[in-house]
Amino acid sequence: MFWSASLASVGGSQLLFLAGGKLVFDLSGSEFLLGLSAAVFGIGTIVINFLGGVIADRIEKKILLVITSFAMTIVLLILALIDAFDFETVFIVIILTSVLGLISGFDWPARSSIFTQFIDDKSQMISAVSLNAILWQGMRILAPGFGGFIIAFYGTDTVFFISSIGFFIMGIAMIVIKPNKVIRKKEEKKSIFKDTKEGIDFIYNNKLFRVIIFSNYITSMIGISYLQLLPAFSDSYSKTSFGNLSAQILGVLLSCAGVGAVFGTAITSRLKRNINLGKLGLSANIFSVIVLLLFGITNFFILEENIYANPWISYNLILSIIFIFFTGTFNSIFMVCSMSLLHLNVPENLRGRVMGIHTITFSLMSTGALFLGIMAEFLTSSVSVMIAAFILIIINSLIFYKNPDIRKI
DSSP: OHHHHHHHHHHHHHHHHHHHHHHHHHHHOOHHHHHHHHHHHHHHHHHHHHHHHHHHHHSOHHHHHHHHHHHHHHHHHHHHHHHHTTOOOHHHHHHHHHHHHHHHHHHHHHHHHHGGGGOSOGGGHHHHHHHHHHHHHHHHHHHHHHHHHHHHHHOHHHHHHHHHHHHHHHHHHHHHOOOOOOOOOOOOOOOHHHHHHHHHHHHHHOHHHHHHHHHHHHHHHHTGGGGGGHHHHHGGGTTBTTBOOHHHHHHHHHHHHHHHHHHHHHHHHTOOTTSOHHHHHHHHHHHHHHHHHHHHHHHHSOOHHHHHHOGGGOHHHHHHHHHHHHHHHHHHHHHHHHHHHHHHHSOGGGHHHHHHHHTHHHHHHHHHHHHHHHHHHHHOHHHHHHHHHHHHHHHHHHHHHHOHHHHTO
């Protein structure tokens, strides 16, 4: 029930990212504002994430998810109505997006840690993490492809309405669901500040957590954030002989990234227990940014005449699909391996805080878009992605070679 309801709410999140970025770019035509709209969501989530992790360790995660799901529903309905009645401006969209980011700061730590209450055997952890990851990866396939065509025919407001329904379903489901109770050790009551510091200190003093979380942060912030700039890449298909195909191409590109991610997740979920998770995860992280570099190069050497005449069979689209697919595949393998290692080693009394700090990874995907957006404003989107990928190839390679103990896990 949790997994099925999460399909609806995670699908709503993916639709929000798609429609929000498309709406901002259509209103402004600015890659900087496109990056800013994604960044405010991420910044809002990061600001609250530490507090959200503490709360997830203090109260029932189920109650927290009920509250956040209905709060997201209300804000998305407001955004949908404003868009439907043509009152939207870039400023209003950014404000509402930042509010959604603040709510997500409470939602994500609980969501990323509660699913362990549905398993009884730690040997099932990799499968559980993979199944949880497929929620996000699968919706990255279905939601953008579905949403891109809805935007083309019915507008972004319809997508926001559908997104709000997804969170409403999640809220109702969490009222019904009864997760396994967590046995908590009796501890002296501490302030929120001390609880937060305890989670940070644990990560700082534990090399595995320190390296894995840093790797997730840097790759998401500089690398995966390219997904937020895809509306700018798809804008090349706005004046084809078939008409404006930018929304449809945007959906196709996002979906291909999702297909690759699900493929990577499926591969990882089939691994046996004696597989070297450390080496597999760190090496997949390197390959993901190598393929991202190729994606940037492909879109730098673009032949507009070919796109305008035959957009669906242009070499640019075909190569973009291939490279975005494998970027998603390798990144997904890294994410599942790293999350499995963290879940298998985190103390239960710190799970909410530690995994809450880890979920900042997903916020940095949005926040990093501001960095790429600023570069893209002056250097074009393809060049900014190429620079980001080149930097990450160096950093991720150093992480791989400097941590032989983690490679042996």
